[in-house]
Amino acid sequence: MMPNDFAYDRPATAAEAVRLFGSFDAKGKSPMYYSGGTEVITFGRLGLVRTGAVIDIKGIPECRALGYVQDDLVLGAGLSLTEVEEANPFPLLSKTSGGVADRTARNKITLGGNVCGRIFYREAVLPFLLADSDVVLAGASGWRRLPIRQVFRGEMQLGQGELLLGFLTSRSYLSLPHVHLKRRQQWKTGYPLVTAAALRKDDRLRVAFSGVCPFPFRSAEMEEALNARGVAPAARIDEAVRRVPALVLNDVEGSAEYRLFVLRNALADIVDAIGGE
């Protein structure tokens, strides 16, 4: 049950969406862009999200894009995770997003919603971080195309009223050797203790994580340690674990020290699978 009434709008263009956002904002409505609505509903009923206006982005063609522009795969922010999984243009993304929630929820959860969401796992971002993807943002002053690693620092750094339209990923990354691992507290459901996505590009491992810290990240320092030449795999992994960029999560899913144990084993599996040598 949503605790309050709210306005609903479904604009047909990004420009219209941005304009609506501005006008709702000016009226103090705390507007939100939404596509799947899972967080709006689940946090709304708890009073953790309060909005007077939701702007549905599923009517904006760019948000529904799924195809190629020149050498880039274009994925709209309003695609559901299961749409992306079924089309499967980027296998690592399919595997990573396929680990989120359950099928019924993924029919609603969208790429943009997962990456911009308040639930901090945001696992769908990991493949984009590894593939040096770009994002396209629409704002009051027009569109911007930016590298995702510049915009995503634990969470998306968007301007007020700025809308994520989608992701652009170079074809050259789509079918590289890769690994996705999701390790949970128990069995096959639940948030991750560690979600790891890894790509092998130009003979170097790239790795990105969710669940280790209260935000997803790709760490150059950890990659450097993992790719160190002439060092035994176990020592490389130990060094990478030492370089986790922030305090490790310690919560109901698992303690920090246990997460490090899980992380170490996950890295061993990644190195084993695509570490080379």
Added chain:
Amino acid sequence: MEAIGQSVYRKEGWDKVTGKAIYTDDIHLPGMLHAALAISPHAHARIKSVDVREAEQMPGVRAVVTGRPEPLVGEEIRDRPPIAYGKVRYNGEPVAVVVADTPGEARAAADRIRLDFEPLPVVHSPSEAIRPDAPLIHERLDQYVIGVMTFPEPHTNIANRTRIRKGDAQKAFLSCPVVVENEVSFAPSSHAAMETRCSIAQQAADGTVTIYTSSQAPFMVKKLLSSAFGIEIGKIVVHTPLVGGAYGGKGSVQWEILAYLATQAVGGRPVKLYYTREQDILTAPGHVGLDAKVKLGCTTDGILLAAEMTYLFDSGAYADKSPDLNRAGAVDCTGPYRIDNVSCDSLGVYTNHPYPAPFRGFAHSEVMFAFERAMDRLAAELRMDPLELRRRNAIAPGHTTPTQVLLNRSNVGNLAACIAKLEHWMDWKEGRLIRLSDRQVRAKGVACVWKTSTIDSNASSGVILLFNPDGSLNLVSGVVELGTGTKTVLAQIVAQRLKMDVSRVHVRMEVDTATTPEHWKTVASRGTFMAGRAALAAADDAIRQIKEIAACVLRCSPDDLEVEGERVFLRDDPLTGLPFKDVVYGYTYPNGNAIGGQIIGRGHYILRGMTYLDPATGAGRPGPEWTVVAQGVEVVYDLRDHTYTIAKAVSVIDIGRVLNPKAAVGQVMGAMSMGLAFAGRETLVFDGQGVVLNPQLRTYRPIRYGEHPDYIVDFVETPQIDAPYGARGVGEHGLLGMPAALSNALTLAAGVNLNRLPLVPEFIWRTKRGAAE
């Protein structure tokens, strides 16, 4: 025309699969208002103030109800103000109830109530609670009204103690060449039924109180409301439609009392109180926790000589059903074995946790986890096959139970036969620990369990059969249909006795305490036994009446008549007879004269020969029969990660007689999955202040599709002679041994004793690391 032994579809099945079934929250009464709760954020705190002024001014608000010193409620000990007064004793305890025009308005106002608390020291476990210096959770335990068979110990946190003394355990241990001791513990958890608790209350101008509730105990709601609030019992009517899963959690009375207080505050207008999932986990009574110690002694051949147990049940903030729980655990404290010297102290202990409701198995999966872990340790000490140890000690007719009931061929099932079948299904000869690779092993664990149902000694059940003009009939029983299919089984029992088609037995699903004969509570796997006996009596009553009328018409003795296929006819001349439709609404002669009238069959059943337990020794007859079970679990375990999957789970139950095969298998399988979820993942997580950190299904996760093992369910049939067609209780038993069997399998796989639940990989990792250091 056999109805027994057929997999008859559930009578309510079509409504359920099409979404048309009506549950309490689907009921909307004219002029109905809505209630919302303000709950305690603290586990233990003095209430300094509850400021409702702002809440009362919020739109749509009709009333705000806060705690009062009287009356106190509670089933075995009246220790609970329905709305907290003076202090709060658990996180989630109701502190105020807001009544408003809409649920949203009620919620918004409840959030504006300003609560001021002074935190008190928190008691985190029953072991902590019995320390001499533990903070007292109930300072006035000596002044509460208590039930028979409840023995609180004032000025401590002990709400009840049950003592079992059989033989002389202390002396027997002196002659035991082999002795082991083992301790286990686990925290409270939740039932997590699909339907959260919900109740509607209203009061008519003549004082009649009407309650709609999602409950297993509508008749208990009536009794408790009457005794707590002095309402004439005949002026309380409780309706229970279908219940969306209960598992014992709706056997307690709580949300109805709050709805009643809410309607009182608004002049009797109907008020609905619907628990959110968070409140269903926090506020409503949950699944009990336990700290336990088991000591076993045996001969070098593994023959058990003595057992000594301490069971500390986590009674949480209030006693309610916990004295019954700790007593039920005491009654079957040893597991299904012959042991001549038994000493057990089973306690219900107050803590600052949510208080317990019954939970499927009623203290048995908990106690069996403790006992069957100790049995595996004993087997290890003896270097004996754990199944062989159990076989050597298996309970059998001629043995006595811990409360000294002499067992015979009817009141206990055949455990040895269950063990033999389990051995087959587990492929026991293959070995218990099989290396699959350098990383993986496959390991097997077993447990044997039993259960009797320790319900009130005078609990009764009634059934009414009302015939329709076409010869079909309506079955009315106080059993609540909560997903077990019991009412369909009752229809099968009646159809079998009347030798008619089960499709012609219509079942009334809703219970309405004004017109439905009482069934004590729909708990304890007693629906089929007690209501089944009542249904047989009602069928016999109807047959007698049908024969009486037919005897007049056919000018014969009722003894010459037989009933079958909705006809009553001469035994030696079946063509001479009458169809039911000409008899069951009275018989009309060709000239218009009529005799008889609508046939109303009635029957009831009360448990026979149950006794209170002797307070000093526990001796007494607590239940009518013992269902015995042998169970096993097979895991595939990763030696590096300490993760595992459950490959297979097996239950072999002596069910007496299978009445409805698919329904029976479904019950057992459902119970097994619940046991594995409780053992493998489900627990409330408390922080250092006793606050629950996971009151949501995001973080409190029952077992899901894709996580289930292969389930194997098999039965042994040793009839219980006085039960309907010999059937024994089976609603709970699939659950009982799962925690023990899983932990026994994982203990073997991991090579360390795993004595806590849930058995998550982190716990195994921690235990391995602790053992290594």
